[in-house]
Amino acid sequence: xxxxxxxxxxxxxxxxxxxxxxxxxxxxxxxxxxxxxxxxxxxxxxxxxxxxxxxxxxxxxxxxxxxxxxxxxxxxxxxxxxxxxxxxxxxxxxxxxxxxxxxxxxxxxxxxxxxxxxxxxxxxxxxxxxxxxxxxxxxxxxxxxxxxxxxxxxxxxxxxxxxxxxxxxxxxxxxxxxxxxxxxxxxxxxxxxxxxxxxxxxxxxxxxxxxxxxxxxxxxxxxxxxxxxxxxxxxxxxxxxxxxxxxxxxxxxxxxxxxxxxxxxxxxxxxxxxxxxxxxxxxxxxxxxxxxxxxxxxxxxxxxxxxxxxxxxxxxxxxxxxxxxxxxxxxxxxxxxxxxxxxxxx
Amino acid sequence: xxxxxxxxxxxxxxxxxxxxxxxxxxxxxxxxxxxxxxxxxxxxxxxxxxxxxxxxxxxxxxxxxxxxxxxxxxxxxxxxxxxxxxxxxxxxxxxxxxxxxxxxxxxxxxxxxxxxxxxxxxxxxxxxxxxxxxxxxxxxxxxxxxxxxxxxxxxxxxxxxxxxxxxxxxxxxxxxxxxxxxxxxxxxxxxxxxxxxxxxxxxxxxxxxxxxxxxxxxxxxxxxxxxxxxxxxxxxxxxxxxxxxxxxxxxxxxxxxxxxxxxxxxxxxxxxxxxxxxxxxxxxxxxxxxxxxxxxxxxxxxxxxxxxxxxxxxxxxxxxxxxxxxxxxxxxxxxxxxxxxxxxxx
DNA sequence: ATTAGCACTCGATAAAGGAGAGTGCTAACA
DNA sequence: TGTTAGCACTCTCCTTTATCGAGTGCTAAT
Numbered sequence: 001x002x003x004x005x006x007x008x009x010x011x012x013x014x015x016x017x018x019x020x021x022x023x024x025x026x027x028x029x030x031x032x033x034x035x036x037x038x039x040x041x042x043x044x045x046x047x048x049x050x051x052x053x054x055x056x057x058x059x060x061x062x063x064x065x066x067x068x069x070x071x072x073x074x075x076x077x078x079x080x081x082x083x084x085x086x087x088x089x090x091x092x093x094x095x096x097x098x099x100x101x102x103x104x105x106x107x108x109x110x111x112x113x114x115x116x117x118x119x120x121x122x123x124x125x126x127x128x129x130x131x132x133x134x135x136x137x138x139x140x141x142x143x144x145x146x147x148x149x150x151x152x153x154x155x156x157x158x159x160x161x162x163x164x165x166x167x168x169x170x171x172x173x174x175x176x177x178x179x180x181x182x183x184x185x186x187x188x189x190x191x192x193x194x195x196x197x198x199x200x201x202x203x204x205x206x207x208x209x210x211x212x213x214x215x216x217x218x219x220x221x222x223x224x225x226x227x228x229x230x231x232x233x234x235x236x237x238x239x240x241x242x243x244x245x246x247x248x249x250x251x252x253x254x255x256x257x258x259x260x261x262x263x264x265x266x267x268x269x270x271x272x273x274x275x276x277x278x279x280x281x282x283x284x285x286x287x288x289x290x291x292x293x294x295x296x297x298x299x300x301x302x303x304x305x306x307x308x309x310x311x312x313x314x315x316x317x318x319x320x321x322x323x324x325x326x327x328x329x330x331x332x333x334x335x336x337x338x339x340x341x342x343x344x345x346x
Numbered sequence: 347x348x349x350x351x352x353x354x355x356x357x358x359x360x361x362x363x364x365x366x367x368x369x370x371x372x373x374x375x376x377x378x379x380x381x382x383x384x385x386x387x388x389x390x391x392x393x394x395x396x397x398x399x400x401x402x403x404x405x406x407x408x409x410x411x412x413x414x415x416x417x418x419x420x421x422x423x424x425x426x427x428x429x430x431x432x433x434x435x436x437x438x439x440x441x442x443x444x445x446x447x448x449x450x451x452x453x454x455x456x457x458x459x460x461x462x463x464x465x466x467x468x469x470x471x472x473x474x475x476x477x478x479x480x481x482x483x484x485x486x487x488x489x490x491x492x493x494x495x496x497x498x499x500x501x502x503x504x505x506x507x508x509x510x511x512x513x514x515x516x517x518x519x520x521x522x523x524x525x526x527x528x529x530x531x532x533x534x535x536x537x538x539x540x541x542x543x544x545x546x547x548x549x550x551x552x553x554x555x556x557x558x559x560x561x562x563x564x565x566x567x568x569x570x571x572x573x574x575x576x577x578x579x580x581x582x583x584x585x586x587x588x589x590x591x592x593x594x595x596x597x598x599x600x601x602x603x604x605x606x607x608x609x610x611x612x613x614x615x616x617x618x619x620x621x622x623x624x625x626x627x628x629x630x631x632x633x634x635x636x637x638x639x640x641x642x643x644x645x646x647x648x649x650x651x652x653x654x655x656x657x658x659x660x661x662x663x664x665x666x667x668x669x670x671x672x673x674x675x676x677x678x679x680x681x682x683x684x685x686x687x688x689x690x691x692x
Numbered sequence: 693a694t695t696a697g698c699a700c701t702c703g704a705t706a707a708a709g710g711a712g713a714g715t716g717c718t719a720a721c722a
Numbered sequence: 723t724g725t726t727a728g729c730a731c732t733c734t735c736c737t738t739t740a741t742c743g744a745g746t747g748c749t750a751a752t
Contacts, residue, residue, distance in 0.1 A: 026714050041726050044715070062714050062733045141485045143499055151497060151507070153489055159507050161497070176522070238606075241599045252598065253587045260584070372745050387695050390746070408702045408745050694752080701746075708739075715732075721725080 001049055009036060010046050011055055012079045015067045019320055022244045024064030069283040069317065076280050076321050083322035085330055089118060093331060097338055104128065104157060107342065108233050111311060111335050116236025118327045121315030122259070125233040126269045128308040128339070130156050134190050138182045140175040148175060150216055156343050164215055178209055182216065191220050232265045245293065245316045254290045264288060272298035272310035278325050283317040295319045299332040303339045311335065347395055355382060356392050357401055358425045361413045365666055368590045370410030415629040415663065422626050422667050429668040431676055435464060439677060443684055450474065450503060453688065454579050457657060457681050462582025464673045467661030468605070471579040472615045474654040474685070476502050480536050484528045486521040494521060496562055502689050510561050524555055528562065537566050578611040591639065591662045600636045610634065618644035618656035624675050629663040641665045645678040649685045657681065
């Protein structure tokens with residue numbers, strides 16, 4: 001049996017109706033609401049075929065049909081009409097991004113907020129991976145005898161700091177001198193560069209204070225400073241409470257608990273596509289236990305063509321794919337642009 | 347009618363049973379499970395009295411009794427037996443606090459985690475209010491032409507930073523000089539001090555760079571830097587899903603939404619007692635709409651005798667008050683101690 | 693004052709009886 | 723040969739009815 005044009009239109013109608021109503025769809029509804037010019041009986045025959053093909057299923061005899069994962073997949077790949085964002089929606093995103101967003105963390109959080117507010121699902125945004133960024137400034141600041149603060153400012157405008165225990169005989173002037181030397185050597189280089197080529201050079205020049213230099217390099221090396229931003233920014237977690245599929249508390253508990261495990265979320269975001277475009281993972285395609293009746297739509301944002309992070313929307317399998325795909329795409333592009341110009345400015 | 351000894355014992359039994367089972371308590375249960383040496387009929391008579399006194403109520407005829415807010419209040423004030431934490435519990439807290447807790451934010455978050463894990467309710471901890479703390483170090487760091495980073499380190503070990511737009515003609519040496527002067531003047535003084543007495547002095551000495559000084563003072567003055575820690579650290583928000591009173595989604599939604607409003611949480615924590623000891627707010631005593639069938643137990647932690655923040659546990663009115671009160675008290679004392687020594691060390 | 697006994701109330705649970713939505717099949721039709 | 727009207731059938735959902743049982747309040751006896 002083959003998919004013909006009419007089967008496609010009927011499948012499309014079933015999926016659209018089910019997404020909108022969350023109720024199994026019957027042949028009469030299809031024939032009436034979506035003007036196909038055929039009788040319910042014909043639709044019934046076609047539906048029997050579609051079921052045999054695996055695209056739809058019956059919760060029980062004498063109920064309508066609901067789409068299967070395979071049906072949704074076919075819909076997303078072949079049937080879905082591109083949803084055009086309204087001018088209002090677009091304005092909403094711009095307004096959000098135009099608000100005070102000096103810090104990169106705020107930009108990312110805003111992105112997550114926009115995603116969840118526009119889709120009414122849960123959004124996840126992975127903060128930028130900046131391990132390759134160049135260092136703009138390093139500064140050692142004395143705090144107490146035996147204590148100094150290391151401050152690292154990257155090209156991308158991230159500021160991180162860390163308290164360091166240092167030998168007690170180091171003076172203010174020493175710290176300033178070390179800072180000067182470090183800056184002269186490190187500015188404009190990424191941590192990778194430093195590790196591979198610059199270390200010996202600096203060792204030579206800083207021979208007097210190798211101990212401190214080791215500490216600083218250690219700090220830069222394990223990159224814990226730069227990984228600070230690399231968390232998952234969640235938003236709209238409570239939106240699932242509005243979905244009829246989450247009427248029962250157990251499901252809510254399971255899902256909300258999952259959302260507390262950041263590593264899991266990172267894994268889920270990891271299958272975002274490397275290139276432009278949007279990736280859709282439907283229901284059971286997801287191997288993580290507990291979200292197999294959820295779908296996830298992801299994309300990757302870039303700065304200057306480099307992958308830096310990904311964004312995603314999580315909702316029930318019965319998700320408004322057309323809308324979410326376009327929202328994710330739109331916001332992803334906006335974020336990429338914004339970050340690129342954000343980093344240029346710095 | 348008066349409360350006599352037997353009425354008290356019966357009320358105590360009712361409340362303990364209801365807290366444990368979440369089911370209305372009948373006269374037979376009381377007479378059987380709690381050896382009072384009287385028949386159910388006698389208990390019934392007493393229960394009728396207790397109801398008239400307002401301590402208990404009937405959901406409907408032919409159900410058992412449940413405690414009223416007034417009943418819980420009487421229980422907390424007069425009947426409750428002091429719960430002694432087990433050695434295990436105490437060890438659990440110590441172990442939590444002994445883990446790596448360099449940063450103050452981590453200590454506060456750990457406190458919240460401990461509270462929620464030990465009580466199985468939701469915990470709230472208000473971060474320390476540090477507006478009175480003295481400044482230990484101020485540093486200006488050049489970042490770009492026209493951009494500098496201000497770093498403020500306080501006596502309490504908090505490090506905050508903020509990017510500043512500065513006149514383009516300021517040199518590295520200028521910044522270093524300004525830093526030196528600021529440090530000489532500001533070190534050891536609180537922001538309040540500075541505002542009132544030191545400003546003119548510094549103005550005189552820094553006359554060349556008043557513009558920058560204004561910016562820095564502005565930053566210190568609005569205290570946004572120091573208020574960073576002053577947020578509410580939540581934990582165990584999902585614990586309410588285990589409570590039978592939150593079977594229905596609407597209630598869950600209402601409560602979880604409330605927990606997203608930080609200002610509201612701050613207000614709720616605001617009626618923590620100023621002195622040592624623990625404050626209990628029961629059900630309708632709470633005026634915030636939406637948590638009138640919840641109770642809240644709060645305490646205030648101190649550093650060197652000064653109030654710096656408060657901790658709280660939120661749960662259903664049918665809460666294990668005895669346990670929670672002792673947990674809150676214990677953790678509160680531990681936190682105060684820990685912070686005091688933490689700040690001494692710095 | 694306490695208690696056994698008893699009638700009564702009322703929620704919860706189960707059983708029974710439609711109502712309605714939807715199906716699959718058959719036979720007629722273009 | 724594809725389409726459609728008709729119809730019997732299935733199964734969920736809702737309502738009604740019946741029953742059960744926990745728990746009460748009252749009364750009378752101890």
